[in-house]
Amino acid sequence: MTTSPFQQRITTTLDAVRLQRPLVHNITNKVVMNFTANGLLALGASPIMADAIEETADMVDLANALVINIGTPSDRTGMVMQCAVSHAHNTGKPWVLDPVGAAATRFRLDTARLMLEYRPNVVRANASEIQALYTGELGGKGVDSTETPEAVESLAMTAARDWQTTIAITGATDLITDGYKQVRLHNGHPMMARVTGTGCLATALTGAFLAVEGDGLTAVTAALALLGIAGERAAAEVAGPGSLHGKLLDELYLLTPDIMNQHLKLEEQ
Amino acid sequence: MTTSPFQQRITTTLDAVRLQRPLVHNITNKVVMNFTANGLLALGASPIMADAIEETADMVDLANALVINIGTPSDRTGMVMQCAVSHAHNTGKPWVLDPVGAAATRFRLDTARLMLEYRPNVVRANASEIQALYTGELGGKGVDSTETPEAVESLAMTAARDWQTTIAITGATDLITDGYKQVRLHNGHPMMARVTGTGCLATALTGAFLAVEGDGLTAVTAALALLGIAGERAAAEVAGPGSLHGKLLDELYLLTPDIMNQHLKLEEQ
Amino acid sequence: MTTSPFQQRITTTLDAVRLQRPLVHNITNKVVMNFTANGLLALGASPIMADAIEETADMVDLANALVINIGTPSDRTGMVMQCAVSHAHNTGKPWVLDPVGAAATRFRLDTARLMLEYRPNVVRANASEIQALYTGELGGKGVDSTETPEAVESLAMTAARDWQTTIAITGATDLITDGYKQVRLHNGHPMMARVTGTGCLATALTGAFLAVEGDGLTAVTAALALLGIAGERAAAEVAGPGSLHGKLLDELYLLTPDIMNQHLKLEEQ
Numbered sequence: 001m002t003t004s005p006f007q008q009r010i011t012t013t014l015d016a017v018r019l020q021r022p023l024v025h026n027i028t029n030k031v032v033m034n035f036t037a038n039g040l041l042a043l044g045a046s047p048i049m050a051d052a053i054e055e056t057a058d059m060v061d062l063a064n065a066l067v068i069n070i071g072t073p074s075d076r077t078g079m080v081m082q083c084a085v086s087h088a089h090n091t092g093k094p095w096v097l098d099p100v101g102a103a104a105t106r107f108r109l110d111t112a113r114l115m116l117e118y119r120p121n122v123v124r125a126n127a128s129e130i131q132a133l134y135t136g137e138l139g140g141k142g143v144d145s146t147e148t149p150e151a152v153e154s155l156a157m158t159a160a161r162d163w164q165t166t167i168a169i170t171g172a173t174d175l176i177t178d179g180y181k182q183v184r185l186h187n188g189h190p191m192m193a194r195v196t197g198t199g200c201l202a203t204a205l206t207g208a209f210l211a212v213e214g215d216g217l218t219a220v221t222a223a224l225a226l227l228g229i230a231g232e233r234a235a236a237e238v239a240g241p242g243s244l245h246g247k248l249l250d251e252l253y254l255l256t257p258d259i260m261n262q263h264l265k266l267e268e269q
Numbered sequence: 270m271t272t273s274p275f276q277q278r279i280t281t282t283l284d285a286v287r288l289q290r291p292l293v294h295n296i297t298n299k300v301v302m303n304f305t306a307n308g309l310l311a312l313g314a315s316p317i318m319a320d321a322i323e324e325t326a327d328m329v330d331l332a333n334a335l336v337i338n339i340g341t342p343s344d345r346t347g348m349v350m351q352c353a354v355s356h357a358h359n360t361g362k363p364w365v366l367d368p369v370g371a372a373a374t375r376f377r378l379d380t381a382r383l384m385l386e387y388r389p390n391v392v393r394a395n396a397s398e399i400q401a402l403y404t405g406e407l408g409g410k411g412v413d414s415t416e417t418p419e420a421v422e423s424l425a426m427t428a429a430r431d432w433q434t435t436i437a438i439t440g441a442t443d444l445i446t447d448g449y450k451q452v453r454l455h456n457g458h459p460m461m462a463r464v465t466g467t468g469c470l471a472t473a474l475t476g477a478f479l480a481v482e483g484d485g486l487t488a489v490t491a492a493l494a495l496l497g498i499a500g501e502r503a504a505a506e507v508a509g510p511g512s513l514h515g516k517l518l519d520e521l522y523l524l525t526p527d528i529m530n531q532h533l534k535l536e537e538q
Numbered sequence: 539m540t541t542s543p544f545q546q547r548i549t550t551t552l553d554a555v556r557l558q559r560p561l562v563h564n565i566t567n568k569v570v571m572n573f574t575a576n577g578l579l580a581l582g583a584s585p586i587m588a589d590a591i592e593e594t595a596d597m598v599d600l601a602n603a604l605v606i607n608i609g610t611p612s613d614r615t616g617m618v619m620q621c622a623v624s625h626a627h628n629t630g631k632p633w634v635l636d637p638v639g640a641a642a643t644r645f646r647l648d649t650a651r652l653m654l655e656y657r658p659n660v661v662r663a664n665a666s667e668i669q670a671l672y673t674g675e676l677g678g679k680g681v682d683s684t685e686t687p688e689a690v691e692s693l694a695m696t697a698a699r700d701w702q703t704t705i706a707i708t709g710a711t712d713l714i715t716d717g718y719k720q721v722r723l724h725n726g727h728p729m730m731a732r733v734t735g736t737g738c739l740a741t742a743l744t745g746a747f748l749a750v751e752g753d754g755l756t757a758v759t760a761a762l763a764l765l766g767i768a769g770e771r772a773a774a775e776v777a778g779p780g781s782l783h784g785k786l787l788d789e790l791y792l793l794t795p796d797i798m799n800q801h802l803k804l805e806e807q
Binding site for chain 2: 029030031032033034035071072073074075101104105106107108141142143144193194195196197238239240241242243245246
Binding site: 298299300301302303304340341342343344370373374375376377410411412413462463464465466507508509510511512514515 | 561563568571572575576579580584585586587588589590592593596597600601614783784785786787788789790791792
């Protein structure tokens with residue numbers, strides 16, 4: 001398999017993250033805080049997590065990128081998130097949105113749509129969430145998708161252009177588009193869906209890559225490729241999802257650009 | 270060991286959970302959110318966790334069962350929990366209560382007793398908590414019990430009848446009663462008490478079984494049997510509780526009705 | 539290596555914790571709750587975590603020691619923490635402060651300084667945090683330090699005397715001082731910095747040792763020695779930080795006074 005310029009740029013961003021150790025600020029859900037902080041540390045980034053309004057702007061200023069995940073929303077954290085993305089937008093800080101469960105309830109859909117107004121650099125979601133965000137119709141099954149990325153492909157292209165962002169829809173095959181270019185990623189393993197927060201971790205890692213790589217499409221593709229390959233390698237070693245949880249973090253720590261190049265299953269369009 | 274009709278029904282509910290993949294809504298404590306979400310996923314159920322009043326009724330409507338765990342209570346989450354159980358009660362949604370630390374402080378005891386008014390299908394607790402709930406007297410050691418299930422056996426029978434629920438008291442031997450029938454379960458391993466949230470996980474798994482099995486006694490016995498056997502098998506493979514945490518989830522993922530039938534140590538009365 | 543009276547006292551406190559199983563109350567950050575509860579259980583202590591104002595004084599009264607960690611502060615938890623430390627101070631309950639991120643934002647620095655007024659028995663922090671607390675100047679990199687313990691050594695001596703507390707600054711070498719005596723600890727492994735909350739765990743374990751050992755210098759040295767040696771032993775067995783997370787807890791469970799005496803690398807001054 002030859003290595004395209006895009007693929008080369010993806011793997012070199014991994015070195016950049018490890019060299020620069022970017023500070024990634026997370027306002028995220030209570031279920032995955034520990035796991036995503038550990039994922040960022042394993043990769044080589046420096047996570048911070050905070051949700052007090054008193055320090056929101058300070059934290060955005062300190063950080064090299066911002067991660068917003070609405071997985072356990074409340075009126076209080078919604079306000080903090082709005083303050084953070086507004087400040088990020090005004091100061092040019094890159095940020096990524098994970099609209100967890102936006103297809104499940106009107107409250108989450110409204111919260112996620114409010115965030116969209118502040119122009120995230122990347123939206124990482126499942127197919128039902130992107131569909132709900134764009135159409136305004138609820139769906140999915142709780143925080144899980146009932147659609148495949150392929151089923152919402154043309155909608156995602158349109159949405160990415162309308163929202164002026166990059167959309168990454170994860171599933172058996174990940175679909176990534178900025179509304180013009182499209183990338184499909186065939187890495188990953190089904191057992192990863194049995195570990196809570198692998199989607200949230202994909203979003204957090206995207207934050208780390210956004211801190212060192214200005215192009216959203218490159219940053220999120222790098223994050224998803226890294227996580228997918230780490231998941232494949234980890235799944236090959238374990239009997240179940242409890243052990244996968246730890247091994248996945250080990251592989252994030254161990255992966256090199258060379259290993260990524262060997263395992264990457266990527267199609268560009 | 271012959272297999273009783275009750276035992277058969279217990280093991281077949283495991284297949285039902287895996288086939289139906291019920292959506293289980295959890296309003297639970299911050300210490301165990303990640304572990305119990307992973308436990309539900311390992312089993313084959315679909316967890317959701319949320320505690321915003323704005324989406325409480327929607328989440329209960331979406332879910333196939335509700336889990337209420339008062340492990341880190343506040344006035345805000347107490348109100349959300351009351352809203353959720355009231356809605357579950359009015360709409361006939363099955364739900365399970367875990368009164369974590371109800372024996373430790375008056376605030377927790379009052380919170381747990383308020384929840385009881387909305388008629389949980391199952392109460393999963395330790396002996397000190399059941400004693401405190403019934404007598405109104407504090408006791409225990411923090412969130413741990415200072416009584417054995419056996420010591421509160423007759424009190425539990427009376428309480429189950431009074432509250433019209435099924436009570437499951439976990440300990441070295443688990444005691445389960447709906448006020449008429451009694452079940453004792455001798456599965457499990459002492460090292461499980463060194464992993465935070467194994468009791469909370471028992472409650473969360475009970476939610477998954479309640480979603481597919483209308484009888485509370487059957488549902489909670491299935492959950493405790495599954496967890497106890499998974500714990501035994503996991504403990505045999507590890508040196509300490511850190512590894513048990515992951516292996517326990519692996520075993521929840523791997524267990525089959527056949528393995529359950531081979532290892533189940535159950536007495537019916 | 540001969541065993542000094544101080545070293546002997548350190549290792550015997552480990553037996554005391556396991557014998558007494560102290561109840562340790564934690565008001566701590568949402569990222570590390572699960573990990574630090576598991577660490578306390580692995581050691582042999584009994585953790586409780588709560589942050590409701592309604593039960594704050596009750597929990598402090600029930601507990602044998604109190605752990606305050608400001609890692610994810612808010613106005614609500616700040617008030618609860620102040621209530622808890624005020625009650626601990628007034629009733630003579632030992633407590634330990636972890637000023638997470640005190641060097642990062644003014645809000646955290648002010649919160650941590652307010653806590654200091656209630657005279658913690660021990661402050662466990664990194665070098666940037668101690669420097670910020672003493673000088674009032676922000677610094678560090680998020681929740682990470684940009685200084686070594688050695689660089690703030692004389693400042694720490696002065697601060698410990700001024701605040702009438704014991705200060706433990708963790709890093710490649712840990713520096714511990716009550717303002718008069720100094721201890722250096724050379725245990726630990728660099729990979730521990732890739733697991734979120736190892737510093738927070740050091741603080742939580744200090745709470746357990748404070749519950750059985752009245753001298754703060756002895757208690758925190760015991761906690762840091764135990765964790766450092768556990769980390770060394772765990773790191774030798776694993777490929778990355780995901781597996782280290784679990785193995786570290788296993789080693790906390792398995793360590794004996796004999797193993798501690800064999801591995802302890804301690805200098806007294």
